[in-house]
Amino acid sequence: MKRKVFYLSDSTGLTAENLGKSLLTQFPNIQFESVTRPFVDTPEKAQKIAVEINQVSQTSSDRPIVIDTIVNFEVSDIISSADCFYIDIFSTFLSPLEKELKVKSAHHVGHMPIFKEDSRLVDKNYMQRIDAVHFALANDDGMQLNRYADADIILIGVSRTGKTPSSVYLGMQYGIKAANYPLIPDDLEINKLPSALKDHQKKLFGLTIRPARLSEIRNERKPNSNYAALRTCVDEIRQAETLYRQYRVPYIDTTQLSVEEISARMLQRAGIERRVKSL
């Protein structure tokens, strides 16, 4: 039987989820089943969830695990009184922080900090992210070669190595303007950097992937095509990696990585400063 996990938050629930995942993946032999309940910001909503938690507890062999980032103690107290194993981020860390900082916390509902503090910084962060996402879309798949001068980074790679999601994520999370350019077979056969990229060599970052994995991914798109054939993938990847080495383009193997990991590693390797300040 799977162990039930509740992620509770008075905001989106993303922080509770991420933290919970990091903790629970340390128990690979236990099967978990999670639900996220965002925007739990009133005692009434908390009461309903407490009832739900107690029901799970009564009908399962084990009480559920609750991971909670609710700031308002009036709300989180209702949750903590339910029958569960309770991980409460705020009550755990807020008091020690208050002591260290020698002030009481505001202790209100935590909106995403992008809309807090200095409203000009907020606006700047917001515009940076939105502009960067729009940039990624407009410069996806080599669509607007003339705007490479404005790019912070240009991702290159053969089809289905993860260029598009990575470009978008770089914009969304870090406010980085990422263009991407697909290396098509015509590009690869000449063994030279495509002419559109020549003036921007320092901005290039290569993506690669294990050919067997690439073939799987391409087969989902176009089953049994020449495009998806292992042979094709082996050839394209070999040619792309040769190109990267020849032009000293840094590159990353995306086979085992999530979009989040690809993006964070690229930023670190390329030494690019994020444009969105975190606090």
Add this chain to the structure above:
Amino acid sequence: MKRKVFYLSDSTGLTAENLGKSLLTQFPNIQFESVTRPFVDTPEKAQKIAVEINQVSQTSSDRPIVIDTIVNFEVSDIISSADCFYIDIFSTFLSPLEKELKVKSAHHVGHMPIFKEDSRLVDKNYMQRIDAVHFALANDDGMQLNRYADADIILIGVSRTGKTPSSVYLGMQYGIKAANYPLIPDDLEINKLPSALKDHQKKLFGLTIRPARLSEIRNERKPNSNYAALRTCVDEIRQAETLYRQYRVPYIDTTQLSVEEISARMLQRAGIERRVKSL
């Protein structure tokens, strides 16, 4: 003087950052300055950062705050011995969890769970997210009206209300296929749902925003244009909201919300099940 904060992680650092932001925004009167150091996964890297932390401590009036999601104790022990106020997520919660679950944790470096566990689930999650991001791009700005049948949700709204970033985020985070359709003045003046949307009324979700804020955002794009004029924004928003009410399209005011919050709220309001399982 700003209080220095280090977010340390053996992976991307996103969990440490999100958690830290939630905690530190509870102290609105203190100015923080944060740096994120991802992929701290060897004692050597930890040693370098410990030196950096000690330097900050010696040159500031207050020791830095360190928020750490490093799983490997050999690595995190080096950090904790530096002169800092230390918030260690793993050592705080892992032991109580081990007791509750009655097993020892694997306690290894925590990759994003998307690449753990059942590899078929992993693949499915990965493909869902990537496909959904590609879908959002292909169906941005009313580009492919014929694919609305495949959409999970269709965001509508006047220009610059946040449709595009929200569509992309829904794909990236939740694997939801979101198309979006811009309500242009021609659409608004007829006081009817644009014909392209008629067959998909149940999938529609409206975005709105305070006219003054919309005017600010549009002015960043096209300063002093009729498009950005407050008068134009007031009219367009009034017409769009009338349309939403007339056709009972649920809608959300994005003025004070981050892309993360907009997306989470829309999913909740529309009752759409996320396609990417979290664990």
